[in-house]
Amino acid sequence: MQPQPLIAVTDVEKTSQWYQTVLGLQSGHGGKEYEQLLFEQTMVLQLHQWQAHDHSYIGEPKYVIGNGVLLWFESKQFDEIVKSLQAHHVEILEGPKYNPNAHHREIWFKDLNGYTLVVASPYGDI
Structure with missing residues (x-):
């Protein structure tokens, strides 16, 4: 799956x-x-x-967008994505930083709809 x-x-x-x-x-x-x-x-x-x-279970835009759900991506292009986020003035919430529990780097940010995203480097990359 x-x-x-x-x-x-x-x-x-x-x-x-x-x-x-x-x-x-x-x-x-x-x-x-x-x-x-x-x-x-x-x-x-x-x-x-x-x-x-007519998908009745998608939700309603009047409520909080993505509350409790993060879109999490792992990428080998972590450094390039950080540069792109900065170049496009994306709202950075946290990072880039090293996560010692996961042994990788992360950056947390918002998309233009208000969804929270995380891009992480592969496990053990540092």
């Missing part, structure tokens, strides 16, 4: 472009209502427009 998280967003195309520009993901579907974002031909994130397709 492989996770394929889906987040609800107001503007799928704008959000897709943000993830492509900032994290280097690629569009695997494209569209105004739904998108699949890929890394090395593997889907790592899905975007879904809040009201599209």
Whole structure:
């Protein structure tokens, strides 16, 4: 089994472009209502427009976005991603820092929708 998280967003195309520009993901579907974002031909994130397709369990945008859920990515391109986050003036919440419990580096930040993301280097990278 492989996770394929889906987040609800107001503007799928704008959000897709943000993830492509900032994290280097690629569009695997494209569209105004739904998108699949890929890394090395593997889907790592899905975007879904809040009201599209009558999915009653996606939630409501009026509530806190992503409360209690983090989008966590491991990447061998950690240093490049940190530079990209800084270059695009992304809201950094914490880091970059070394996590001695996990023996890797982490950076915590917000996407343009308010979701919290973490990018971590591979376990034991330092």
